[in-house]
Amino acid sequence: MSPTPRQQAHKRSRLTTRMVVAAAALLLGGGGLAAVATTALAGNSEPDTASGHQHTVTATTVSCPDVGDRLRRVPRSARLQVSKGLAALDRQVATAYEKMTNGDGSDALTRLKQQRSKTIGTMADAIARDAKRPTYLLAMSGCKIKSTGEQQTTDTRSGSGYGTKSTNDGWGQDQQQNQTQGGDQSQQGQQQDPQQGQQAPGGPGGPSPDDFADITTVQPNAGEPPFAAPKGNGASTGTFTSECGRNEDGHFNSDNVIVTPGVSNGAHHTHDYVGNKATDAFSDDRKLAASDTTCTNGDLSTYYWPVLRKLDGTSEHKPGAGHDGNNGSVLTPASATIQFRGSQSGAVRAMPQGLRIITGDAKAFTNGTANANASWSCTGFEDRQLKDKYPLCPQGSQVVRTFAFQNCWDGRSTDSANHRTHVTFSDRNGLCPQGFTAIPQLVERVTYDVPQGQSFAVDSFPEQLHKPVTDHGDFINVMPQDLMNKAVDCINRGQQCT
Numbered sequence: 001m002s003p004t005p006r007q008q009a010h011k012r013s014r015l016t017t018r019m020v021v022a023a024a025a026l027l028l029g030g031g032g033l034a035a036v037a038t039t040a041l042a043g044n045s046e047p048d049t050a051s052g053h054q055h056t057v058t059a060t061t062v063s064c065p066d067v068g069d070r071l072r073r074v075p076r077s078a079r080l081q082v083s084k085g086l087a088a089l090d091r092q093v094a095t096a097y098e099k100m101t102n103g104d105g106s107d108a109l110t111r112l113k114q115q116r117s118k119t120i121g122t123m124a125d126a127i128a129r130d131a132k133r134p135t136y137l138l139a140m141s142g143c144k145i146k147s148t149g150e151q152q153t154t155d156t157r158s159g160s161g162y163g164t165k166s167t168n169d170g171w172g173q174d175q176q177q178n179q180t181q182g183g184d185q186s187q188q189g190q191q192q193d194p195q196q197g198q199q200a201p202g203g204p205g206g207p208s209p210d211d212f213a214d215i216t217t218v219q220p221n222a223g224e225p226p227f228a229a230p231k232g233n234g235a236s237t238g239t240f241t242s243e244c245g246r247n248e249d250g251h252f253n254s255d256n257v258i259v260t261p262g263v264s265n266g267a268h269h270t271h272d273y274v275g276n277k278a279t280d281a282f283s284d285d286r287k288l289a290a291s292d293t294t295c296t297n298g299d300l301s302t303y304y305w306p307v308l309r310k311l312d313g314t315s316e317h318k319p320g321a322g323h324d325g326n327n328g329s330v331l332t333p334a335s336a337t338i339q340f341r342g343s344q345s346g347a348v349r350a351m352p353q354g355l356r357i358i359t360g361d362a363k364a365f366t367n368g369t370a371n372a373n374a375s376w377s378c379t380g381f382e383d384r385q386l387k388d389k390y391p392l393c394p395q396g397s398q399v400v401r402t403f404a405f406q407n408c409w410d411g412r413s414t415d416s417a418n419h420r421t422h423v424t425f426s427d428r429n430g431l432c433p434q435g436f437t438a439i440p441q442l443v444e445r446v447t448y449d450v451p452q453g454q455s456f457a458v459d460s461f462p463e464q465l466h467k468p469v470t471d472h473g474d475f476i477n478v479m480p481q482d483l484m485n486k487a488v489d490c491i492n493r494g495q496q497c498t
Contacts, residue, residue, distance in 0.1 A: 059147075059148045060100075060145045060146060060147050060148060061097060061145075061146050061148060061365070061366065061463045061464075061465055062093055062096050062097045062100065062108075062109075062112070062143055062144075062145065062146070062366075062463045063143060063144050063145070063146035063366040063463075064089075064093055064112075064116070064140075064142075064143035064144075064366070065140035065142075065143075066363055066367050067085075067086065067089055067120060067123070067137055067140050068086050068259060068418060068419075069367070069371070069418050069420070070136070070137065070140065070418065071134070071137075071417035071418045072134070072417050072418070073127070073131050073132070073134075073417050074127060074131075074417045075127065075129070075130035075131045076130075077126075077129060077130050078123075078126035078127045078129065078130065078131075079261070080261075080262050081122070081123065081126035082123050082126060082127065083259075083260045083261050083262050083263055083266070084260075084262070084263055085119050085120070085122060085123035085126075086123075086259065086260050086266075087260045087263040087265075087266045088119045089116060089119055089120075090260075090266070090268055090461065091268075092112055092115045092116060092119070093112065093143070093461075093463055094268060094324065094461065094462045094463065096108045096109070096111070096112040096143075097462050097463040098325075098462065101205070109142075109143055109144070109145070112143050113141050113142050113143065116140075116141040116142075116143070117138070117141035120137050120138060120140060120141055121138065123137065124137055124138060146366060148206075148208070148465065205325050205462065205465060205466070206457070206460075206464075206465030206466040206467060207390070207454075207457045207465065207466040207467065207468075208465075209454055211388075211389060211390055211454075211457075211466075211467060211468055212389060212390045212391075212392050212454045213386060213389035213390070213391060213392065214391075214392045215377065215378045215381045215384055215386070215391040215392060215393055215394075215397075216381070216394065218381075218384040218386065218391075219384065220383040220384055221383070221384060221385060222377075222382065222383050222384065222385045223383065224428055225341070225344060225428075225430075225441075226341065226402070226404040226441060226443045227375075227382065227383070227385065227402070229341055229342075230341060230342050230343060230344040230430065231344075232344075234344075234345065234346055235342060235343065235344045235345070235346070235430070236342025236343050236346060236347050236348055236491050236492045236494070237342055237491075237494040238341075238342055238490045238491040238492065238493055238494045238495045238496060238497070239339055239340065239341055239342075239490070239491065239496050239497070240339070240340040240440065240486070240487035240490050240491055240497050240498070241337065241338065241339045241340075241496075241497070241498045242275070242295045242296075242297055242299040242301070242338040242339075242340075242498070243295065243296045243297065243338070243498060244274040244275045244293070244294045244295040244296075244299065244303065244336065244338050245274055245294045245295075245336065246274070246332055246333040246334070246335065246336045247272045247273060247274050247294075247332065247333065247336070248332070249277070249294065251272075251273040251274075251277065251279070251294075252270050252271065252272065252273070252307065252320075252330070253270070253271060253273075253280050253281070253320070254266075254267050254268060254269060254270050254271065254319050254320020254321075254324070255267060255271070255280050255281035256271070256281070256474070257279060257280065257281055257282075257283050257302075257476070258356050258358060258415075258419055258474055258476070259358070259419060260281065261281060261282070261283075261284075262281060262282060263281055264281055264319070265319035265320055265324075266281055267306075267320065267362070267461075268319075268320065268324040268461045268462065269306050269307075269320055269324060269326050269362075269459035269460050269461060270306065270307045270320040270321055270326060270330065270459050271304045271305065271306060271307065271320075271459075271474075272304060272305055272306070272307045272330075272333070273302065273303070273304045274294050274295075274303050274304075274336055274338070275293055275294055275295050275299060275300070275301050275302050275303045275338070275478075276288050276291050276293055276300050276301060276302040276476070276478055277291050277292045277293060277294065278290075278291035278292075279291075279302045279304065279476075283302075285353070285354045285478075288300065288302060288476065288478045289353075289478055291478075295338075296498075297483065297498055298480060298483060299338075299478075299479050299480075299483060300478035300479065300480065301475065301476060301477050301478045301479050302474070302475065302476040302478060303338055303444065303473075303474075303475055304473070304474050304475075305401070305403060305444070305446065305471075305472070305473045305474070306362075306458050306459040306460065306471065306472070307326075307330045307331070307458075307459050308330075308331045308333075308399075308401070308448055308450075308456055308457070308458055308459075309326065309327070309328030309329060309330055309331060309456060309457055309458075309459065310328050310329045310331055310450065310451065310455060310456055311327070311328045311454075311455055311456060311457060312328055312329050312455075313327075313328075314327065314328060314329050315327040315328075320459070324461075324462055325462040326459045326460070326466075328456075328457070331448050331449075331450065331456065333446045333447060333448055334398055334447045334448055334449050335445075335446070335447045336444070336445075336446045336447075337444065337445040337446075338442070338444055339442075339443050339444075339445070340440035340441065340442055340443075340487055340491065341440065341441045341443055341491065342440065342441075342491040342492065343407065343426065343430040343438040343441070344426070344428075344429055344430030345426065345429060345430030345431050345432075345438065346430070346438065347438070347492045348407075348438045348439050348440050348488060348491055348492060349437055349438065349439060349488065350439070350481075350484045350485060350487075350488045351409070351439050351440065351477045351479070351484060352409075352414050352477070353414075353477060353478065353479075353481070354414040354415075354476070354477065354478070355409070355414045355415075355423075355475075355476070355477040356414060356415045356419060356474075356475070356476050356477075357405050357406055357423050357442070357474070357475045358419050358420065358472060358473070358474050358475075359373045359403050359404060359405045359406065359472060359473050359475075360372060360373040360374055360403065360470075360471055360472030360473060361373070361470065361472060362460065362461060362464065362470050362472050363461060363464060363470065364464075364467070364469045364470045365464045365465060365467040365469055365470055366463065366464065369387075369388075369469065371420065372387065372388075372469050372470075373403070373404065373472070374386075374387055374388070374401075374468055374469050374470070374471035374472070375387065375401070375402040375403070375404065375471075376389065376390055376391050376399070376400070376401060376402075376468055376471070377391055377399075377400045377402065378391045378393035378394070378397040378398065378399060378400060379393070379397050379398045379400055379447060380394075380397050381393075381397065382400060382402075385402070386468070387468075387469060388467065388468055388469040389468055390454075390456065390457070390468045392453070392454070393450075395452065398447040398448055398449055398450075399447065399448045399450050399456070400445060400446070400447050400448075401444075401445075401446045401447075401448075401471060402443065402444070402445050402446075403442075403443070403444040403446075403471075403472075403473030404441065404442075404443050405423075405441060405442040405443070405444075405473065405475055406423035406424055406425050406441075407425060407426050407432075407438060407439060407440070407441035408423060408424045408425065408426050408432035408433065408436035408437065408438060408439065409422065409423050409436060409437055409439045410422050410423070410435060410436055411435075411436070411437050423436075424436060426438065440487060440488065440491055442475055444473055458470065458471050
């Protein structure tokens, strides 16, 4: 006997309830794609896998307190142990996220907390040998599931997510590796996967279609430095440019010598390098000073940023690439401009040798945007800058990434425990906070020829989902002193030098 309309409705109701309950269980248990089903399969009491019905779920990721950002003092004796600890914390989060996305996350958060607690304790013990024990770090072991605010459409035939639609707008939503030897990652060749073709945004791991915006619809918003150089009476209006190429030599690795020195694959994403040719996880100041450089003026400084990839379905299964969820062909920049500028408030002073600066936050999607400093645009539209969107550029226009670095220094330290507190930004009038002094502002401008459409993404930590807000740049000053003096003199005299 055929079911009545009332019986059919009851079956649909039960199906919807089962989907919501299952989704809640995933969320509470730490599932990688926690879900609240928004549609039932009308007219069927069970999913019709043969016909390929779909339902939408809310995608999630793992959000953990950023231990590195909270560090205040790390004695020299503890630096390697802390570096290894920070790298271990990143691996633990990446592993938990991978288990969740693979549907094996029933107790992932519990296990993650246990692992983090042990690692943080080891770091605290190392610090306590020569400094006050940072007991406040011990409260940072717990993590949570963070909704991305995006709806992911899941095909019941395969269970694979293939499309997302964000429900959030604005800046950002809420805003065994070898640790003793460095691997040779200088060649970034690509291997074709069996399945070729354009890799559409929207699957687990990001990016989402909502991470892109048509630049022609953005209102002008970049009328002040660094997008407009200092000008007027009292400003230091000169510039100093180092011509260092576009990484034509293929200097790539997934290390981060500033944040996790001494640890291979400390970044879990691949970096593009120009300038100093020796930069990897094991480079100290002496090694950098003895290196060759790609810069034509003898600038030995290290300049690096995450690679941009074309989402073309290729994958290279090595650390920092496919091994860490960064798939696609690496795009070589069309141009890379390395320029130092002055201050709106007056003269700048020389940077010290070995000064390390990070601009932006590689974990801004889960950390929030306090340290985020991404700037995306298109050639011909650089008075319009995007912070948490990739730009969709008109035909013939290139994608532009701009990295504006901190331009105030505390006058004492070349680095700090969290790699941030020794430098900061001036206000819009060029004035530095009390206790800080103006230094040349490094502004990097990197352009790319990309295919039309939602066809590219920046490398990221796996759980950061390739969000554009996570873009960042790193710099180590290794300029010979006479070259730094020349740069400062040019800037303060209002000249343009190379």
